[in-house]
Structure formats: structure tokens, C-alpha cells
Amino acid sequence: MLSHKKGLNSKSDPLKRSDGQPTDRKVAEQALARVKAFARRCFDKASGSHGWDHTLRVFRLCEMLGPAENADMNVLRAAAYLHDIGRPVQDACDGAVCHAAKGAQMAEPMVYSLPLSNEQQQNIIHCIRSHRFRNHHKPATIEARVLFDADKLDAIGAVGVARAFLFAGELGARLHNPDLDAEKTRPYSVDDTGYREFKVKLCKIKARMLTTAGRKWARARHAFMEDFFNRFLAEYEGKR
Ligand SMILES: [Fe+2]
Ligand SMILES: [Fe+2]
Numbered sequence: 579m580l581s582h583k584k585g586l587n588s589k590s591d592p593l594k595r596s597d598g599q600p601t602d603r604k605v606a607e608q609a610l611a612r613v614k615a616f617a618r619r620c621f622d623k624a625s626g627s628h629g630w631d632h633t634l635r636v637f638r639l640c641e642m643l644g645p646a647e648n649a650d651m652n653v654l655r656a657a658a659y660l661h662d663i664g665r666p667v668q669d670a671c672d673g674a675v676c677h678a679a680k681g682a683q684m685a686e687p688m689v690y691s692l693p694l695s696n697e698q699q700q701n702i703i704h705c706i707r708s709h710r711f712r713n714h715h716k717p718a719t720i721e722a723r724v725l726f727d728a729d730k731l732d733a734i735g736a737v738g739v740a741r742a743f744l745f746a747g748e749l750g751a752r753l754h755n756p757d758l759d760a761e762k763t764r765p766y767s768v769d770d771t772g773y774r775e776f777k778v779k780l781c782k783i784k785a786r787m788l789t790t791a792g793r794k795w796a797r798a799r800h801a802f803m804e805d806f807f808n809r810f811l812a813e814y815e816g817k818r
Pocket of ligand 2: 662729
């Protein structure tokens with residue numbers, strides 16, 4: 579059972595070897611560099627909207643949100659790099675495989691080789707598996723909740739708008755299809771317009787945030803996005 583109580587959440591929590599002894603900073607940095615290089619290689623054939631750049635943005639958001647939530651940064655940084663390594667597999671089969679479950683499985687050999695306690699290693703795997711959180715695998719530790727929020731934040735705001743249209747472009751979709759009810763169109767199809775992404779998914783993200791810091795950032799990003807799409811519709815209809 580994963581715990582986010584004593585020790586695991588502390589910002590000053592030292593890296594630990596499997597024998598429980600602290601690991602020095604240099605070893606810790608080398609381990610994280612190894613994680614980053616492994617994760618980067620998984621994205622060689624990834625698409626732009628869900629590519630390595632997204633992982634780097636999520637990593638930076640975790641660096642901002644993690645300390646505010648008193649997260650164990652040794653766990654959170656590794657989980658941020660690894661969270662989407664299963665994504666190219668999911669994209670290759672048009673969503674038939676869940677990239678969170680697949681990514682957790684792919685990450686296991688790397689994670690269990692890291693100079694961390696077993697609890698920290700399990701927490702990283704849990705963060706990866708639960709970062710998508712739909713029906714199963716609710717984020718149960720503070721690190722998992724921070725990663726979830728960082729991942730969702732990258733889907734909204736100015737970056738979220740840009741990613742929505744990039745994704746639609748990858749599918750050969752249009753900016754907007756006013757003749758179709760966005761709620762009734764299919765994802766991963768040419769009907770998956772930038773506007774549909776907002777209407778069906780992005781506008782609901784703000785309500786799903788799990789941390790105090792995440793909720794604060796999401797409010798600002800959501801407000802920007804709403805302004806953008808109101809203006810977008812007005813311009814689309816030739817009213818402005
Ligand atoms: Fe993901
Ligand atoms: Fe992600």
C-alpha cells in the first residue's frame with residue numbers, strides 16, 4: 579500500500595539506496611539523467627501534440643507545483659519524465675491501448691534499478707499508472723496528484739489551445755465544424771477539430787484538479803482559454 583504520509587513527501591527527503599542508506603547528490607543526478615535519456619528514446623517516433631516537448635513542460639510544471647505541495651521531488655521528477663512513455667504505443671493503435679498502464683509496465687525495469695527506497699520506486703510506478711485517471715487507478719499519493727495536475731495544466735491555457743489545433747492538424751481535421759454537434763462527433767477522427775477538443779474535453783479539466791496549487795493555476799489557464807474560444811467563434815462567424 580502506497581503512503582504519502584511521513585517522510586515520503588518531504589522536500590528534503592534524501593535519496594535512499596535499497597539498503598536504506600542515503601545516496602549522494604551526484605549519484606542522484608546521474609540516476610535522473612539516466613531516467614531522462616531512457617524516456618527521451620521512447621519518443622523517437624512520437625507525434626507533435628503528445629511528443630517529448632510535452633514531457634519537458636510537465637517536468638517544469640512539476641518543479642513549480644511540487645515544492646508548493648511538499649512532494650518528494652526525487653519521486654516526482656522521475657515520474658514526470660516517465661509518465662507518457664507509453665503514449666507512442668497508444669497513438670500507434672488509435673487509442674486501443676491505455677498509455678498509462680503500458681507506460682507503467684515499460685518503466686518497471688528502469689525504476690527498480692534506481693537508487694531509491696522500494697516505497698519511492700513503487701510510488702513512481704503508481705504516478706505513471708494513475709496520471710491519466712479516468713475510472714481506475716486514482717492518484718493516491720501527493721506526488722501522483724501533482725503529476726496529474728501538471729499533466730492536465732499542459733492541456734489547457736495558451737499551450738492547451740495550441741496543442742488542440744496541432745492534434746486536429748495531425749488528424750487532418752478542420753479548425754471548427756459548425757455543422758456538427760461537437761458532443762456527438764468521434765475522437766481520433768477528422769471531426770476532432772480544435773474547437774471540439776475544447777468543447778468536449780478541455781473546458782472540463784479545471785474541475786478535475788487535485789491539488790491546491792494545481793487548482794489555482796488551472797483557474798487562470800481556463801479563463802484565458804475561454805476568452806480565446808469566445809473570440810475564435812466570433813471571428814469564425816465573421817462578427818469581429
Ligand atoms: Fe499521459
Ligand atoms: Fe502527459
